[in-house]
Each structure stands twice: as C-alpha cells, then as structure tokens.
Amino acid sequence: MTFKTEDLYSVKQVAEKFGVTDRTVWRLVEKEQLPYTRVGNQVRFLGEHMNNYLNSQGTASYQAPSQPTPSYEAGQPLTSNKDGR
Numbered sequence: 001m002t003f004k005t006e007d008l009y010s011v012k013q014v015a016e017k018f019g020v021t022d023r024t025v026w027r028l029v030e031k032e033q034l035p036y037t038r039v040g041n042q043v044r045f046l047g048e049h050m051n052n053y054l055n056s057q058g059t060a061s062y063q064a065p066s067q068p069t070p071s072y073e074a075g076q077p078l079t080s081n082k083d084g085r
Contacts, residue, residue, distance in 0.1 A: 008044040
C-alpha cells in the first residue's frame with residue numbers, strides 16, 4: 001500500500017488504510033511516531049509521511065494482524081487441554 005505523497009488524509013482514512021481503529025492512529029500521534037499537520041482545527045496526515053512511517057516499520061504494505069486459526073477438527077468437541085478435559 002502506498003499513499004499519494006501530496007495528498008492529505010484524515011484520521012479515519014489513515015485508520016481504514018492501516019486496518020486499525022481511529023484510537024490506534026491517535027496513539028501513534030501521541031507517541032510521536034506519526035507526523036501530522038493541522039488544517040484549521042483538523043488534523044491531517046501527509047501521504048509522504050504515511051509512506052515514511054510504513055517504510056520505517058519494515059514494510060511497504062501494512063496488514064492488520066490476522067485472527068488465529070482454531071486448532072480443532074470439524075465435528076469434534078472443543079477441549080481445554082491435551083487429555084480432553
């Protein structure tokens with residue numbers, strides 16, 4: 001995923017592209033990991049900064065963490081430990 005370098009993105013747009021919540025984007029801002037620009041009273045993110053952030057994370061394409069795959073066979077009851085109890 002790449003962002004158009006000259007475009008400005010809202011918190012919601014960045015969250016959608018990263019596959020995270022708005023709150024996660026705000027956390028990155030609070031930790032000073034994600035630079036932003038103020039346009040009036042609104043916060044915007046420059047596409048170039050988004051690309052730099054992704055590159056600094058060692059990936060040019062962010063993917064949200066996947067859900068773990070259940071380790072059971074279809075039709076079998078779920079158990080809490082290896083001996084079936």
